[in-house]
Amino acid sequence: MVDDRKLAVLRAIVEDYVSTNEPVGSKALVERHNLGVSPATIRNDMAVLEEQGYIAQPHTSAGRVPTDKGYRLFVDRLSQVKPLSGAERRAIETFLAGAVDIDDVVTRTVRLLAQLTRQVAVVQYPSLTSSTVRHVELVPLSERRLMFVLITNTGRVEQRVVELPDVVDEGRVAHLRAVLNACLDGCGLTSVPDKVADLPERLPAEDRPLAATVLSVLLESLVERQEEKIVFAGAANLAGADFTVGLRDVLEALEEQVVLMRLLGETSDPSTLTVRIGSENPYTGLRGTSIVAAGYGSGDKQLARLGVLGPTRMDYPVTMGAVRAVARYVSQILAAS
Amino acid sequence: MVDDRKLAVLRAIVEDYVSTNEPVGSKALVERHNLGVSPATIRNDMAVLEEQGYIAQPHTSAGRVPTDKGYRLFVDRLSQVKPLSGAERRAIETFLAGAVDIDDVVTRTVRLLAQLTRQVAVVQYPSLTSSTVRHVELVPLSERRLMFVLITNTGRVEQRVVELPDVVDEGRVAHLRAVLNACLDGCGLTSVPDKVADLPERLPAEDRPLAATVLSVLLESLVERQEEKIVFAGAANLAGADFTVGLRDVLEALEEQVVLMRLLGETSDPSTLTVRIGSENPYTGLRGTSIVAAGYGSGDKQLARLGVLGPTRMDYPVTMGAVRAVARYVSQILAAS
């Protein structure tokens, strides 16, 4: 089978290029992998692969380098995700198990992933929209100020200071708190606006100004957090890999929440890995980089995404294995807490 | 006065080198600044300055470059902090005023500072230790789990999930909450351990296991957060400045909380600026970088520190001006909320 060998050649090229970071030539290829044919034959295959756009030469008479399309084929058909070693698994488990709150989980995860893959790790905070209200708390701070705290079932806490129009006594606050909790407990964040829409009407007239103020803050906090929070770690790993494209662009992208959001991509089935290679991703500053991402979430619910970002010439099987494993463990941790 | 001119020469060298990033020679010096003497004279001065260790030549017969000691003298005696323009002040003010909670304040501050100085900005979260308890909240999550929330007067919120030894009914929880709040309200975080030490003894026997569990979590959360949280932004600005020392080291340092802590240094009078130049700072990976830091805090209380990190050849007067201004504005915002 001719085609079979061409694929083998492509795989070999990707593997060699990833490990050596140098264009790979026909001779080196037959030496390192035992394809049972001569360099000349490989050259013919390579010519075809080049014509089809899977590989390219940086300049005439140099070795070949995989193109984005080549990596794509490699990822889709020529490689399989490499599972982590037992030691690595145990390390992950113990490291994540020590987390004390949701912040801590995210921070630990992102560092872990960066260290594991030796690349830049990106983790999105569990989304508010798919979680439910667990408790609403109103804490009087002074006569005319109170703190509003919203606690979700994912352990996330939103807080806002509310300036009140009038002096309000504790009894009223306690009452409103009770009403709010009765009304919202367990309800999904997306349905909160509906639930509270007619709430002021159901209260005695003298409570309405207070309720209106608090509710407006509540609603505001919901919309604002629609744009999720994202953290990254491992930027130092970028310095090692010499980037074709400006490292500056990459760092800039990392500090732009919006860009990161789009990079991680749409939520998909948690067990599925999303790979975006070079020019496939939506930000021009990131040609030359690839993203491997996965969803995570407690139980069946997909809460958010995490992933790593690195040069297109990364070790996809290993990276994918690490991302998948971490996503699973985090899901597990979240489900347990 | 001979000495006077030497200082002027040093100042000129620093200024020119900062703006051009090239070793500066005697001829260029007399052309750009009108010292009323000839290059030869300047050369003599430069020879002396070099002997005293304020400047150095990268290699024989090249221009001079300031040493760390030279920058130090410049900062201490030859420069004055450059105030921001009115437009910049207004921009800061409006940008910070939009902050909605403490997280937001910190995030906005760090970005603002990075953008303003075109360097890496570092901001420490307001310290827990110098703030006081405003409210303690216990939220039952299930029969055997509850969430513990600690709210401080600086608007910071600490949360922990507590696993209970036994099933506990709501009444007990409510009681404990009331007791805790009565006991701790307004008390400084550092004095919390003392305050609660004898608390279990003052409760009915059947409440003690619950109280003990909650208290242990409370105390734990206090110690753990002793090591403060620090964020940075503007790493992309590092890519522009070509670093003498490996950029990798710098990025690594930025991701190490502990190193950052030590860099920002001891708390000092808020209005004072701390400048650490090159080898003066405690981390070898950061030779070649300087830190300009200031304390900030609401009112008189010094809460935490913020600053920027950049190459030793930075524009100190401007950077110092920006850091000082931002520190003041943040203090103001915090005091108001």
Place this chain on the structure above:
DNA sequence: AGCTGGCACTCGGTGTTCCCGAGTGCCAGT
């Protein structure tokens, strides 16, 4: 004394040239 102009010297950086070798494409032969 202190400053200046003149002068010989240094040496890093740049541009030029040359060469090598890895790698290619093509072709004729098995």
Place this chain on the structure above:
DNA sequence: ACTGGCACTCGGGAACACCGAGTGCCAGCT
């Protein structure tokens, strides 16, 4: 369909020369 042979290409490194900014020093001037 594969292989060995061959001529060709071209990037990158080594050798080299040159230029010019910059220096140190010294003798002379004020």
